[in-house]
Amino acid sequence: MKMSEIVLTFSEYEEALREGKLLGLRCKDCSKITIPPQAVCQWCGSRNLEKEELSGEGVLETFTVIRVPPEGFEDEAPYIPCLVSLAEGCKIVGRLAYDAEKASQELLGKKVRFVKAHTWKGDKFSPPRSCPLFEVVES
Ligand SMILES: [Zn+2]
Structure with missing residues (x-):
């Protein structure tokens, strides 16, 4: 079984904040946003996440x-x-x-x-x- 990669680490999230970007993780299963970043979707537990810049x-x-x-x-x-x-x-x-x-x-x-x-x-x-x-x- 392949290890799933961390799409967005906490330090990358903080670094983006310091560059003026608010990043979240969009779940490809339930389509909700998880923020701050975690390994799994905070709503459904899926690991099928992708990085997304939020409107702020x-x-x-x-x-x-x-x-x-x-x-x-x-x-x-x-x-x-x-x-x-x-x-x-x-x-x-x-x-x-x-x-x-x-x-x-x-x-x-x-x-x-x-x-x-x-x-x-x-x-x-x-x-x-x-x-x-x-x-x-x-x-
Ligand atoms: Zn989800």
Whole structure:
């Protein structure tokens, strides 16, 4: 039996983010998108996946404002982790580029778009990592 190849590794995904591209995996069996990348489709478990560049457009599902950061994130507070429903029908956790003092529940459901990677320096638990940074496109 042939080993199935990893179509998109996590480090390739992060590298693409830093180049301004949001990549996901399109399942050739159920046609849904898996993001961030995994070895199998997050919906049906298939390994029949192909890399696809996503629009980066979506809707803000929810967010929170971190004022007391975990160890290693002191330089970043206050910051806003968010959950975005992408136009392709999948959800992704990222950061929201928004004034933490002004962020309120009124932002929920607003259209957002992927701007670039947000990269943090890492801490004693994990190496430097990147995630997608989103901005609100309607006020
Ligand atoms: Zn699938």
